Amino acid sequence: MTTATIRAGSPGRRRNLAQYVFVAPAVIVLALVVAAPLLYSIYLSFQEYIITYGMGDFAGFANYLAVLSDDFAHVSWVTLKLTVLCVVFEFVIAFGLALLLNQPHLPGRSFYLIVLMIPVLMTPVAVALMFRLMFNPSLGIVNWLISLVGIPPQGWFGDPHLALATVVFVDVWHETSLMLLMLYAGLKAMPSEPVEAARIDGASRLQILRYVTWPLMKPIIMVTLMIRMIAALKSYDLIYMLTQGGPGKATETISFYAYRLGFRFLDIGQAAAVSFILLIVVTLLTLVLLRTMREN
């Protein structure tokens, strides 16, 4: 039966209606919780709205022009550096660990997996407080350890040349486990026959990795990288807890910039504008991810 031949009251039409009825509650909730605030936020981005003074006049694109001409280039650059460094380091470490964990007959595999998952199970706040203490220039263990080999105490989060690298270190420690989980799951799901066949044909471990494992894992790797990249682009919680975007603006990301505009300058219009720009960037990346997944 084609769609054209479905008549009113027919079982096919009743089934279509039923489908809409069942998804309606979820759509309504989604509309209220996601769509409505999003649309209101977009509306605010075109208004002059400083909380202290209340809602002002229609601002047109003035908020967008103001944020783009101010610090946006700098915070975008910091965000890009943070994202690339975090994703690259996390991927290299996670993939290496996943390959090691995937070795056949590895004793204690479950134990290693549990230990390696601990970082990602900790909340960002707990992680940040822990590392803030460890990297405390006067009281922290890291400066004490490096002093044992004659290196003078470093400022870490308080040094404009080291702050971003230190934040990257903390992020890598925290988030590598998540990538490990996704890549390890991908390796486990990979068919074993091509690997066995390559082994029988005399391929070395490196050749197996390059010509068998890597091509088969590409879709998983793509998805993992994109998911992590989207999250890294929105980095905020570690920045807030560790450096407040400082020293100066050395670690200020786009998300933190939006927070500062909204919660420190109380300029909701400009904060909404920055958030919308970030949304567009993340949406474009998500579309790339979806297209890549479809192609593979």
Added chain:
Amino acid sequence: MTRVKFGTSAAVLAFLAAASPAFAASDVCKGSDINILMETVPDTEALQAIKGDFEKQFGAKVNIEAVNYSLMHEKLVPSLTAPTSSYDVLVVDSYWVGEFKTAGWIKDLDAWIARDKIDTSLYFPALMALNGTVQGKTYMLPFWQYAMGILYRKDIVEDPAFQAAYKEQFKRDWRIPTTLEEFAEVVKWSGKQKDMYGIAMAAQRADPVVMEATNYLFAEGGDFYDRKTWKPTMDTPEATKAVTIYADLINNAAQPGALGANFDDVANTLKQGKAIFAISYLFLFPTLEDPKDSTVVGKMAFAPVPGKDSFLGAWGWAVPTNAKNPDCSWEFLKWVESKDVAYKRALAGGQPTQMWIYEDADFIKKWPAMSQVGAALEHSRGLPIMSRSTQLVETFAEVMGSVLANNVPPATALADSQDKFGRLVKGDPLLK
């Protein structure tokens, strides 16, 4: 007949007692919750220790949420813009006063003050001006003051060997520095002399660096604005000198990582005996004198910031306009600022705002550094009371950040900031 007369008198007395304010106050608060957001400082601990007295007397529950300062403003703003506040009593930092008043977030207390005959002349006039009245109306009762000055190791500077070396270097007898330039010289020399950090500094973005650096600005006679015309005055030689000296000390005398440090880090650096000087808060003294984790108990002293003025900050109790039970909130304010309770808090390590407490011998004996508060308040001033003073702090923090982290020359950074400071006062109803 006598029994009837006595019974009638007793009934009248009981009726009068029932009609008294104390009985009415208990009714107002009975069964209520008083939620307060406070900073993690000794004054909060002092209040935590005695809040049970209010709970017993008024039949209410007092819930204190103590957080780091950096979290407070952003937790308060959503609460104050909501139909009903999450917090029943507010503690308002001195540079939020203008913002909260303009936004209509805090209640005018004058009617209550007149009704209950509250004597606000008990408070230091400087503190009432900072955290009490705005445009002639009373919005707060001053809670605690955070006078700032030099915290220094008296055991080091009073050591005869140190003083002899000082005399040889500077060709004069030891004295507490009288100007900011002299302070910087002495700090840098002292650090090298004793192989310690000359000074512990808190240059973290935004509140820590601004609170500290504003002392330098005011000490040099600079200011953010001409407070009559509200024209920005950050491109003056005084401002440039202040910022230059600050940057010099960060680079040449402060502990490593000072750009990421706040006042807790300054306190820890001093407590571990690693620094000789700091320009910081008098309220750090209780923690510096705590034998549980301080190695400098009995070794610290306080002196006013050298130069013209120091920075003065304070907190005030207020009632949010969207409080669930504003009458009960007011009862809490009256109780917590009653002489008895204010004195108890002071003895427990608080920073009182009522003048008479600083004349109490027992209080001064317990906290000798508090004898300096009068002098500190005399030569101090706060940030301007304006609607966007929170943003003034952010803007000055940006200036300091560009100088300290990006090595922009102070004169350039300050000149570039004039326009931003100017925009902050445009159309401000508090400055007309």
